[in-house]
Amino acid sequence: MEQLVFFEIPSPCINVCQSDNRGFCLGCFRSRDERFNWQQMSDAQKMETIRLCRDRKKRRAYAAFKAKQEAEKAERASMNGSLPLDDAPPTLDLGDFSLD
Numbered sequence: 001m002e003q004l005v006f007f008e009i010p011s012p013c014i015n016v017c018q019s020d021n022r023g024f025c026l027g028c029f030r031s032r033d034e035r036f037n038w039q040q041m042s043d044a045q046k047m048e049t050i051r052l053c054r055d056r057k058k059r060r061a062y063a064a065f066k067a068k069q070e071a072e073k074a075e076r077a078s079m080n081g082s083l084p085l086d087d088a089p090p091t092l093d094l095g096d097f098s099l100d
Contacts, residue, residue, distance in 0.1 A: 009047065009050070012028040012029075012049075012081075013025075013027065013028050016028075021039040029052075029054075029060070034052075034053075056074055056081040071074065
């Protein structure tokens with residue numbers, strides 16, 4: 001059974017009409033076919049397309065987050081590699097120490 005929709009479902013377009021290397025819009029995350037066929041889609045198809053767009057946006061945000069984490073991790077590793085390791089801390093001589 002299809003749910004009734006009382007209002008027109010607006011296009012998710014935000015006027016950033018550029019595609020990534022996989023063909024998804026960088027603004028609304030719709031595929032080329034989804035963009036070109038929006039006017040002919042049923043309300044159920046439009047709702048499904050919007051759900052897919054939300055999922056794509058979340059995946060893109062997660063991938064960017066993971067890439068940022070990896071870049072920060074690599075930067076910390078490179079910074080740690082630049083610390084001088086040949087200057088070892090002095091050893092403590094406790095030869096004269098006693099608890100008496």
